[in-house]
Amino acid sequence: MKTKEITLLSVYIAMGSVLYFLETFLPLPSIIPGGRWGFSNLVLLIALPRFSLGNLLFIAIGKSTIGNILSGRLMTPGYVMGLGGAMVAVLVMWSLYRSKKDFGYLGISLVGAQANNFFQLLFAGVFIMGTFRVITVFPYFALVGSISAVINAIVAHRIRMKSGDIL
């Protein structure tokens, strides 16, 4: 059991890191400076019903760290924002999933993506710019984030259905 858990966690972190790295090549609508699509959140959605909170956080930290090593941005403000955002998203999605209410992938994915955006903007506002005004670009981030969140939800649902006990 222990070995299987380690193996699974490694597979999830590997998938997340690659997605994180590959999405840096995807172009974004130009009004948004310095944003990203957030497709690596897909891995956390697939992992959500299967792992404990600690393991989910471990996947989030692993994919952000390795993904940023691959793209050469380790320890930059962008790394700290991405790491914190992914961890906040895990906390929010996990609480929604564990609330025993009937939430599906679509809702959890949307709220998780928005929690991620909100934290990153708040972090940029408070620690980098020193003002909350940065939050005025939130609607643009939220719209782009919602597109990828819907795609993530559909893909995660299909993978969860088809993979059964393997993933």
Added chain:
Amino acid sequence: MKLIGKYDWLLIVFVGFLILITLLPFSNGSNYNAFVYINNEMTYKIDLTKDGTYLVKEHVVVEVKDKKIRMKESDCPQQLCVKMGWISTPGVPIVCIPNKVMIIIEADPNNLDYDVITQ
């Protein structure tokens, strides 16, 4: 876990509400001043009715034309502030994080269509 759960509409409404709330500060007044913040201190107040270019900081040039303002030149690596192009309304500021320069447009409080604004 299902794709769409019974209470997912609640979460979707919540996200939509969040987007609407953050869109609210947009307004359509006619007389604007741009404020240039450097290191989070208001450093310059620029009248948007007068065209011109301003050197606000070393290697950072701001241009005003037709009541719009843009970052014309900057020495930051990714040039995100320059690529944002022109802005003419309050709401989305131009931000250059490496140079710690921020351009914000605000309506002139003496020249508004409203009586009072609560903040």
